[in-house]
Amino acid sequence: MITVLETSALNTVQDLGRTGYRQFGVGTSGAMDPLAVEIGNVLLRNPPGAACIEIQTYPFVIRFESACGFAVTGVDAALDLDGRPVLAWTAEQAAAGQVLTVGPPRGGARAYLCVSGGLDVPVVLGSRSTQLRGGFGGLSGRPLEAGDVLNVTGGPATSGYGALPPSVALCRPCDIDDGGIVTLRAIPATDFHLFTDASRERFWDTAWRITPQSDRVGYRLNGDPLRLQHPVELRSYGIVPGIIQVPPAGEPIVQMADANTAGGYPRIAAVIEADLWRLAQARIGTRIRFARCDHEQGVAAMQPVASYLGDLRRMVALYGASARRRAPRTSGA
Known part of the structure; x- marks a missing residue:
């Protein structure tokens, strides 16, 4: 569970969007930068469409109420976890009670805060994305406010590795x-x-x-x-x-x-x-x-993007396998 301590306007819960309903007048919504969301979810081994927070006004501050893996993607920004700087585009670990601050970006416009397992908000028409104009999805169909509490599906996760930002990996x-x-x-x-x-x-x-x-x-x-x-x-x-x-x-x-x-x-x-x-x-x-x-x-043009994500998935899988081999074994009674 996480608690929003500080937020400005228009920060919302998003995933990869609400497909299959445009013929009924329901827009897709979803993250403005879906690639950043996919990267964050790959880093945390989440399902591809796991919901996250799209941050487009800063600063944004949350408190982790329980131990949780997280990753901030999309931007190059100053990230502070209880006074300790952490890197964007990396899998990180927060303990219960720790506070994460996402400062204004040095590069990019929108940050994505992904958490282990994704955010647990109701699924509406196949998606957890916030539809602001329709007032549904996400957290009651509205932007996040200070004091909001969001449930997290997962818990602690493997950390200590990251992704090369697409602005570098896919540079032309x-x-x-x-x-x-x-x-x-x-x-x-x-x-x-x-x-x-x-x-x-x-x-x-x-x-x-x-x-x-x-x-x-x-x-x-x-x-x-x-x-x-x-x-x-x-x-x-x-x-x-x-x-x-x-x-x-x-x-x-x-x-x-x-x-x-x-x-x-x-x-x-x-x-x-x-x-x-x-x-x-x-x-x-x-x-x-x-x-x-x-x-x-x-x-x-989608092939380099697919290759980039495929390489990232393989790296995360190899890192996870290596971490499991290094983990201390415990014997039963």
């Missing part, structure tokens, strides 16, 4: 050479041809800025407006995270984890699944650029 040349601009691969969408030639070129060439009018529903981008060849009226269509819509003002909106289930703004492109975690970790004010790719390239 453009991440180093682009002057702080986050490059996201995107596939032209159904309505790409409806925009003027100049707008189509500008979409790829512009370093768009993430505006403060951005949240878990969507990231609003600032730059020279994109224009259609002529006014159009579109029927509403299904939306998934990554779709980039262009409203009448001409500045794109990238749909995120709490994306609407349907909409009618023209779709100019879609960020590929392999790069959504990069966007989730981009802060307000960050500049982003879209790099054109096709469907085959978008599918292939």
Whole structure:
């Protein structure tokens, strides 16, 4: 069990999302950075979809009411466990009564506090994720508040090892050479041809800025407006995270984890699944650029991610086997 001692707005319980209900108007929700959640759960040997806490406002402080393994992923931040610094992206162990403080990140935007076994909150429509707009899931469908108590499914866990952050393990040349601009691969969408030639070129060439009018529903981008060849009226269509819509003002909106289930703004492109975690970790004010790719390239881009997670699972399994061999044996009566 853990108790929330200090939290700001919009920190919530999330897992990998609520799938299979978009046709009924129920969005996926789930972690903005699902890769960070998967890494934390692998480190703790949790089920892949175990629930955790998504932290996007800081500081965040909890007390462990019982011994518990934990891992903080997603960001490079100062972590303090009862006055002792601990590392992000590592499996750690807390004793009963110890207090963990997650400070503002030096890099990245959203931290994920994963615990042994995952958080034990009710499953609603197949997921423990908080749906803020609908007011369900997570802890009573709301952000966490000081004084909240969350049950933990597991207990003490093997610790003392960690993961190479994906920003390092999955680093690309453009991440180093682009002057702080986050490059996201995107596939032209159904309505790409409806925009003027100049707008189509500008979409790829512009370093768009993430505006403060951005949240878990969507990231609003600032730059020279994109224009259609002529006014159009579109029927509403299904939306998934990554779709980039262009409203009448001409500045794109990238749909995120709490994306609407349907909409009618023209779709100019879609960020590929392999790069959504990069966007989730981009802060307000960050500049982003879209790099054109096709469907085959978008599918292939998931292979390095899958290999990274597979290598991590094997490392954790080997470390666990080694730890069991080193553990002292006890004899029965």
